[in-house]
Each structure stands twice: as C-alpha cells, then as structure tokens.
C-alpha cells in the first residue's frame with residue numbers, strides 16, 4: 223500500500239512535477255479504494271463467521287443442508303417461507319441470532335406440520351433444501367430432548383403423555399418407558415423418551431407441552447446430540463449381531479487375600495489356558511491373546527509366599 | 531423524490547416555454563412506478579392473497595412459472611463451491627440476459643429499492659447545500675465486488691448477504707424488517723453528510739456488478755440536441771454518475787452524442803431536468819445529432 227511513496231522516490235528528479243503528483247494521488251486513492259474495499263468485504267466475512275452457529279431454538283426447514291453448506295447455498299429468497307401452508311417458517315432479520323435473511327422456525331411458536339408433499343423443499347430454487355428428501359419422516363430438522371426432568375409431569379409420576387401423543391412419529395420418535403416410582407414405591411413412571419433415529423425435529427412435542435415453559439424442547443442436532451468415540455462398541459449389540467459372545471470363555475480370575483494362600487491356589491488350578499480351550503471357537507480379534515505366564519520354577523500356582 | 535433542480539437556478543421561463551410537470555418529471559415518475567410495481571408484485575400475495583411474484587429480488591418465481599435469480603448471488607454461490615439447482619441457474623441466466631440487453635444499471639434506477647433512498651439523500655444534500663465531505667474512490671466498488679467474492683470463497687458462505695443493503699431492504703419491505711433499517715439509515719446519512727452519491731456511485735458492489743453488464747446495453751441516453759446546451763449544469767447536478775455525461779455532451783473523446791459509459795444507470799433524470807431538451811432516450815446505434 224505504500225507504493226505511492228516508494229515509486230516517485232525511485233525517480234527523484236521527477237518527484238515534484240505535476241504529472242508525478244497526479245500519479246501519486248492516483249496510486250494513493252487506488253490503494254485506499256483497494257484497502258477500503260477489502261477491509262469491508264473482510265469485515266463482512268468475519269462477521270458472518272463469528273455468528274455462523276445456530277442459536278439453540280432456531281430450527282432449519284426440512285431437508286436443509288448441514289449448516290455450513292446451507293449458508294453457502296441459501297440465497298435468502300423466502301420462497302420456502304411463502305410455500306409453507308402453516309406459516310411455520312420465517313426469514314431472520316439483521317441482528318437476529320440467525321444469519322441474516324435465512325429461513326428458520328421456532329418450534330414453541332409454530333412447529334413444522336410435516337406436510338407429506340413437503341412444499342417448502344419443492345419451492346427452494348437453490349438446493350439449500352435438498353430435494354433428495356421425499357419422505358418427510360426422514361427429515362432431520364433437529365432433535366427433541368426432554369430437558370427438564372424436574373418439571374415434566376410424567377417424571378413427577380403423573381400421566382400427561384401429551385408430547386408422546388402429538389408426535390407424528392409416535393412410538394418411534396417418542397416412547398414411554400416404564401420405570402418404578404421410588405417415591406411412592408408402588409407406582410410406575412412412564413417417561414417420555416426421544417429416539418434420535420426417528421425424531422424429525424418437527425417440534426410438535428415442544429409446541430404441545432402443557433407446562434408454561436416446555437419441558438421437552440427441540441434443538442439443532444449438533445446441540446442436542448452427543449457422540450460416542452468412533453471405536454466404541456456396545457458389547458450387547460455386538461453379541462446380538464454375532465449370535466454369541468465374541469471373546470470365548472471367560473478367564474476366571476483368582477480371588478486372593480481372603481483366607482490364606484489356599485483359596486488362591488484352588489482358583490488358579492481351575493485356570494484354562496486361553497489358547498487350549500478356545501481352539502473350538504473362531505478366533506476373535508477383540509479377545510486378549512496374551513500368552514500364559516509360566517509359573518516360576520519350584521513354585522506351584524500363584525503362591526507368592528507372602529505371610530502376614 | 532429528487533424532484534427539484536438547483537434552488538439557485540434562475541427561472542427558465544424567459545428563454546423556453548414552461549414545461550409541464552409531466553415533461554419535467556416523466557422519467558422519474560416512470561422509474562418510481564417501476565420500482566413500486568416490482569415491490570407490489572411481491573406484496574399483493576401476502577396482502578390480498580393474489581400471488582404475482584413470490585420470493586424477493588434475490589430469487590423469485592413469477593406467476594408460478596418464471597424463475598428470476600440475482601446472477602451475482604449465483605456467482606457467489608458457485609464460488610463457495612455449491613452448484614444450485616437448475617431453477618436458480620435458469621433464473622440467473624434470464625436476469626443476466628435481460629440486463630446485458632437492456633443495460634446493466636437499469637437494475638439500479640428501475641428496480642433497486644435503495645436507489646430511492648440514495649436519490650432522496652442526494653436531493654436532501656442539494657437542498658441543504660452541503661458541499662463538504664470525503665468521497666471514496668469510485669473504484670472502491672470494484673474492489674468490494676472482488677472482496678465479496680473472495681470472502682465467499684474463504685468463508686464458504688454468502689458472507690456479503692449478511693449485510694447487503696439491497697437485499698436487506700427489499701427482503702425487509704416484503705417480509706418485514708427491524709435491524710436492517712439501521713443499515714439503510716446509515717447509507718442515507720452517509721450520502722447526505724459524508725459523500726455525495728457515496729453509496730451507489732462509489733461503494734455498492736452490486737451496482738458495480740451490474741455496471742460490468744452494461745457494455746452491450748441497447749437502451750441508451752443520448753444528447754442529440756447538445757448544441758442547445760446553455761451550461762446550466764442541471765444535468766450534472768442531478769446525475770447519479772455525472773462523469774458519464776461529459777463525453778457525449780461536450781464531445782470529449784467521442785463525436786457521437788451517445789452516453790455509452792456503463793456507469794450510466796439509464797435513469798433519464800438528465801432528460802427530465804434539461805429545459806433545453808438536449809437529451810433523449812434512444813438505442814445504442816442512434817448516432818444522430820440534431
């Protein structure tokens with residue numbers, strides 16, 4: 223940007239001629255224009271990044287691309303808003319916590335009625351709402367969560383069930399799970415339980431919760447959902463999938479230190495070497511394959527000769 | 531709104547027959563009607579249930595068949611790496627073709643709602659006789675245009691749309707607005723107090739983009755009757771891009787009377803204000819002088 227100063231300096235004698243002054247002025251103004259222009263655009267870019275995460279209660283229309291892709295695709299035309307027959311959707315305004323001009327809804331005000339023909343998706347000219355979504359039950363606008371166990375009537379042992387009953391995906395997205403009520407010790411509690419594999423995030427449950435402030439709320443999925451580490455396996459699921467245990471017979475570990483070394487000796491004598499007894503079963507990758515430790519010479523079993 | 535000529539100007543009654551209000555405001559009235567009709571086409575739906583156009587200037591569907599999309603927005607979307615559906619692409623192609631044919635900045639003076647605000651600001655500035663301020667370089671808008679494309683590529687989002695006053699105002703007028711009004715008020719104050727024609731003439735990247743489409747414009751303003759010019763400077767005072775008039779009116783660097791500079795918004799305000807009737811609306815091959 224200091225080209226305006228360095229250029230005339232290289233031609234020192236000409237530095238004071240009107241032509242050079244004019245050129246310097248020109249270069250300065252171009253530099254200012256470039257700087258100003260870039261700064262303004264950069265500012266807009268930074269601003270857009272700083273506020274790019276959706277606030278907790280703003281839900282995108284069905285079929286919306288993941289938020290970062292959505293912000294690239296949506297031209298903020300409001301055609302989805304116009305074609306929603308329930309006036310669910312609205313466009314955000316500058317200063318709203320949702321990116322300027324983009325469509326969203328607030329479930330407690332007007333939830334999505336899950337239209338079978340999904341007119342909002344059909345109306346979108348850009349693909350910000352993905353036309354791959356043809357079955358509204360596959361929509362994943364957000365995820366409901368029963369956030370307030372202290373206020374939910376069912377958690378208090380009553381039978382409200384309203385959120386469960388209004389759910390368009392009843393018995394899949396919300397189930398009532400029976401639990402013993404420890405307070406009365408003779409009744410059951412039927413706990414509304416949301417299942418992420420079926421909840422569309424329509425928000426009907428949040429809208430209908432009978433409490434003054436909903437105990438069940440819908441959030442963008444990134445906010446509502448945790449994630450297990452990728453390598454975690456649920457043993458019971460793996461077992462069910464394979465039709466049996468994956469790690470063969472369990473090694474029975476000695477229980478030591480109760481009544482002298484004999485107890486330990488007896489336990490160790492029943493130990494089966496994993497290699498020997500597991501031969502009949504398919505080799506399981508998850509099973510620990512540590513070789514059996516040979517007992518030290520002259521000592522039988524695991525007697526450590528420890529004496530109190 | 532920009533109704534008046536310079537307050538200091540002597541009455542022209544002596545030398546020319548008085549022109550009627552229509553003669554004096556014709557293009558302004560037509561332009562404001564066009565801007566209003568475009569807005570109304572989007573508002574009859576929500577107001578009376580009579581749907582003519584849905585959406586807004588960013589992208590719309592007229593009578594359920596005609597898609598129109600802002601080509602600059604589609605360009606930004608492409609830069610982020612997203613390929614829009616064909617309806618948006620076709621809409622952008624139609625708009626692009628129209629403005630290439632008619633004249634890029636026809637958008638500015640005949641469609642853009644911010645134009646009403648900045649015209650009002652220019653009128654206020656003339657009325658109040660404000661001469662001070664600092665005008666940014668006119669090339670700033672091209673840098674901004676480049677900058678917003680770079681911002682779109684870097685952030686992977688339509689960054690400019692967070693603040694773009696043009697879509698803020700048009701969307702706001704149709705879908706309701708709050709915070710956007712501050713931006714519009716800011717532009718008005720900036721144009722009145724800081725820079726004459728500051729926003730539309732020097733900063734707006736959308737105007738710059740449509741300006742780039744103006745090189746092939748068929749509809750052009752010309753100054754065929756330029757020998758009648760008495761240097762009253764009314765046209766220069768009222769023109770949003772005064773630098774475009776000189777070549778045609780004073781034969782600077784050209785002999786024909788056509789205003790071919792793409793910055794000309796084809797607003798026809800010079801035709802309105804000139805009591806000598808120097809200017810007229812014509813096509814780009816009309817080289818005649820009277």
Ligand code: SF4
Nearest residue numbers: 306334335336337342
């Ligand atoms: S599915 Fe129906 S109710 Fe839900 S947002 Fe779309 S148009 Fe509106």
Ligand code: SF4
Nearest residue numbers: 296297299300302346
């Ligand atoms: S129709 Fe598509 S592009 Fe238009 S506002 Fe809705 S999501 Fe965005």
Ligand code: SF4
Nearest residue numbers: 389421422424425427
């Ligand atoms: S948001 Fe609530 S009502 Fe809608 S599908 Fe999910 S659990 Fe059911």
Ligand code: SF4
Nearest residue numbers: 374375382383385431
């Ligand atoms: S509607 Fe509300 S109070 Fe009733 S069961 Fe559902 S979350 Fe609990």
Ligand code: SF4
Nearest residue numbers: 638642644730734737
């Ligand atoms: S320069 Fe920009 S704000 Fe001004 S009229 Fe043109 S598009 Fe609208």
